[in-house]
Amino acid sequence: MRHTLLASITVVAGLLAFLVSCATGTSSVPGKNLLDLINEKRTAAGCPAVLGSSELRSAADRHAVDMRDNKAHLQPNTDGHTGSDGSRPGQRIASAGFAPLSRYGEILYFSESTSSEAATVNWWMNSPAHKAIMLDCQFTHAGVGLLYPGGTKWYAVVDFGKH
Known part of the structure; x- marks a missing residue:
């Protein structure tokens, strides 16, 4: 009893x-509030909401940690989507187990100061390339990697996918 x-x-x-x-x-x-804000923008644009995916979250987490730990690929004139190990978004997504993979996209955001989910989504909406990925109606799933170590820096990665 x-x-x-x-x-x-x-x-x-x-x-x-x-x-x-x-x-x-x-x-x-992790990242649910950010995903909710993304889905608000998607539905306002006439796209279906994406479903959270643990595999995509794992891929996004991996890259967010890599961005934090290996800042060399965050410098100007570098491709922030290439990991310090040379991995590309599609490779990270596939190795995290999101398969079969027929379509994918990745958006990043980094700030040296404290940021927020709303500020991050606003920045993406004001960047044509990021906005196009975020509002791509063909994506069905997404995963968010979000780090804010010590409350002084902000790393956000969202991996989108479709089986």
């Missing part, structure tokens, strides 16, 4: 924490 009561209390506490996070707009799923 005592174990059943403890298990019930644990479940109720977990449910309350989840409900509080929903009510405050926070999420325990």
Whole structure:
């Protein structure tokens, strides 16, 4: 009886924490708020919302960590989509297990100062190349890699895909 009561209390506490996070707009799923903002822009443009994908999130996380740890490929006149190991978005997405892969795209954002999901999406919407990928109605899934170490820098990667 005592174990059943403890298990019930644990479940109720977990449910309350989840409900509080929903009510405050926070999420325990990394990048969910960013994905929600992207989906708002997509639906406003007449595109279907993309579904979150753990495989695409894994690929995006990998590149966000690489951007943080290996800043050489973030310098001017370099391709930020090429990883420090030479990997390209399609390779990272496939190696993360999003297969079969018929279409993919990747958007990045980096700031030396604190940023926000809204500022990130606004920047992408004002960049024709990033906006085109974000609003590509053929994409069905997306995954977000988001890092803000120490609250002083901001790294965001979104990988889009279609099976």
